[in-house]
Amino acid sequence: MSPRGRFLLATLAGLVLAGLVHGVVVLLIPRLSEADALSRARSSEALDHPMPVNTVSAGDAAGQTSGQAPGQAAGQAPGRAETWLPIPDPSVAVGLCAYDLADGPMRVSARTGPLMMSLAVHGRRGAFYAVTDQAAVRGALDLVVLTRAQYDEALANADEDEVSHDVRIVAPETRGYVVVRVIAALPSQRPAADAAVQAVSCTVDSPAEDSKPGG
Amino acid sequence: MRMTFADTVARLRPARPSFSEPRSGLGDADAPRPGPGRRAADLLRNGVRRASTVTLVVYALALGAGLGLVTADYATRGGYPFGGVRVGAWTAWPRVGSLGADPYARAVNARRGEIPLTIGEGMLLTADQDDSGRAIEAACTYAVAGVTPPARAWTLTVAGRGAREPGPIPMREGFTATEILRETDGRFVITLSPEVQPGNWLPMPRARGPVRLALRLYDTPVAASAGNLDRSAVPAITRGACAA
Numbered sequence: 001m002s003p004r005g006r007f008l009l010a011t012l013a014g015l016v017l018a019g020l021v022h023g024v025v026v027l028l029i030p031r032l033s034e035a036d037a038l039s040r041a042r043s044s045e046a047l048d049h050p051m052p053v054n055t056v057s058a059g060d061a062a063g064q065t066s067g068q069a070p071g072q073a074a075g076q077a078p079g080r081a082e083t084w085l086p087i088p089d090p091s092v093a094v095g096l097c098a099y100d101l102a103d104g105p106m107r108v109s110a111r112t113g114p115l116m117m118s119l120a121v122h123g124r125r126g127a128f129y130a131v132t133d134q135a136a137v138r139g140a141l142d143l144v145v146l147t148r149a150q151y152d153e154a155l156a157n158a159d160e161d162e163v164s165h166d167v168r169i170v171a172p173e174t175r176g177y178v179v180v181r182v183i184a185a186l187p188s189q190r191p192a193a194d195a196a197v198q199a200v201s202c203t204v205d206s207p208a209e210d211s212k213p214g215g
Numbered sequence: 216m217r218m219t220f221a222d223t224v225a226r227l228r229p230a231r232p233s234f235s236e237p238r239s240g241l242g243d244a245d246a247p248r249p250g251p252g253r254r255a256a257d258l259l260r261n262g263v264r265r266a267s268t269v270t271l272v273v274y275a276l277a278l279g280a281g282l283g284l285v286t287a288d289y290a291t292r293g294g295y296p297f298g299g300v301r302v303g304a305w306t307a308w309p310r311v312g313s314l315g316a317d318p319y320a321r322a323v324n325a326r327r328g329e330i331p332l333t334i335g336e337g338m339l340l341t342a343d344q345d346d347s348g349r350a351i352e353a354a355c356t357y358a359v360a361g362v363t364p365p366a367r368a369w370t371l372t373v374a375g376r377g378a379r380e381p382g383p384i385p386m387r388e389g390f391t392a393t394e395i396l397r398e399t400d401g402r403f404v405i406t407l408s409p410e411v412q413p414g415n416w417l418p419m420p421r422a423r424g425p426v427r428l429a430l431r432l433y434d435t436p437v438a439a440s441a442g443n444l445d446r447s448a449v450p451a452i453t454r455g456a457c458a459a
Contacts, residue, residue, distance in 0.1 A: 003267075010271040010278075017279025018286070025287035029322035036325035053330070084328045087374045087429050090388045094330065116368055116433065118336045126314045126321065130335025132367075132434050172314075179330055183368050183433055185393035 030124065038124060040084065041098035041177040048203050050095025050180050054083045057093075057191040093182045093193040097202035101174040105146035105154070105205040107166075108178050112136045115193055116183045119200075121145055121169055123176040129169045142166045144205060147174060178202060291322040294341075302444045304452045305340040305430065309441040312336075337366065337433040338441060343376065343425060345452040351426045353419045356408035356455035359428065362401065364448050366435035368392050371450075373407060373417055376425045385420050389429075405450075409458065428452070 030036060037053075044051035085094070099106035110117060112133040119141065120130040133141060144166045146154065151170050158164070180200050184193035290296050296319045299306040311320040312331030324331055332339050344350055345357060353375070363369050372389035390405060396415055397403045406412040407428075409419040419426065430450070437444055 010275040014275040014278030018282035021283025022287045030325040033325035035328045037330045086327045120333045126316045127312045127333035130333045
């Protein structure tokens with residue numbers, strides 16, 4: 001083969017390889033990233049409550065000194081800068097609960113209030129369930145995220161006479177996170193929005209607790 | 216001695232010059248004497264075939280790895296490359312948070328740590344151009360006027376493009392649907408301006424440079440059918456006076 005042909009062949013091989021590398025890298029980024037929401041949520045120290053991702057109120061110190069003017073004080077809030085979201089919504093409080101279904105089903109309990117709230121369940125590939133406070137039954141919203149095996153087990157153990165208000169969601173993967181969003185329509189509602197995010201509980205449903213009320 | 220020299224040349228030089236030189240030799244065809252290109256070809260032919268194969272393989276691997284990494288980085292840096300639905304000056308991103316998101320959107324979300332809105336929660340619309348297609352500049356005044364698609368709540372947020380600049384966070388970064396002052400027919404006008412304005416004044420987040428608007432609709436039925444949104448259903452962005 002002529003040198004020119006060899007060089008063209010090498011360039012062609014390089015371009016094909018570039019395409020392969022491009023595709024593999026793009027597909028691997030979500031898995032390898034340490035800056036994504038799931039990795040950060042898993043490093044959270046907060047037990048049983050969402051990790052605050054985007055807090056909208058001015059923080060305790062500013063709230064105490066400036067009284068009822070959190071909207072004005074928000075500009076100097078030290079807590080605001082912590083968020084990693086690229087363009088955070090300044091009037092929506094966001095919290096994250098990471099789950100690992102290998103530990104057991106995850107129960108997310110929220111009490112709805114005057115503020116609009118939404119819950120979304122994300123896996124590694126994207127969100128597969130979302131619900132807002134309009135779906136709440138008597139002011140309570142209970143989601144149980146479980147694997148297919150845990151779902152079958154829960155169905156088998158369910159007491160037929162007992163009406164359950166739990167929303168059972170089968171997750172495609174064992175790991176993921178639940179996003180809690182509370183919208184503060186007015187600046188004066190921002191502390192309440194942060195409190196509403198913190199009031200949500202994310203607990204692991206242990207099988208022992210499950211069998212007690214049933215039997 | 217000659218062999219080792221050719222060997223070194225073939226090892227040190229990338230394959231590109233050994234190719235371009237014969238072509239330059241062909242270029243000055245009026246001079247038939249053996250040019251440097253012909254000599255290089257001779258050298259290539261003279262027993263450096265093995266070394267040049269190694270060079271070519273290294274070249275192909277370097278090209279593939281370099282080009283692949285650079286394009287992957289470019290495609291997943293900043294905003295989402297695909298999946299947007301144009302509605303007037305706005306671009307709706309209905310699928311970036313769902314299971315049907317394309318791999319690029321997933322990679323962008325992972326790199327930025329973004330938690331996208333899903334279809335059941337709401338929808339994000341972004342705008343970095345006004346209605347006439349010009350980029351939104353921090354030095355100009357804009358009127359964001361009209362109505363929004365039906366939603367339980369919406370927020371309009373302004374931010375500089377690129378990384379957030381250090382310094383104090385501006386006093387107001389956005390409006391919610393409840394805060395806004397409306398006309399009697401329910402329409403609204405938000406004035407995005409570096410100067411203080413009457414009515415719904417949204418200050419520019421920085422002194423100069425490009426700016427982007429984000430309209431988030433929460434709990435909206437249009438998220439599932441963003442393609443059917445009409446231009447008149449989203450606020451129009453019209454440019455006013457520009458400072459210098």
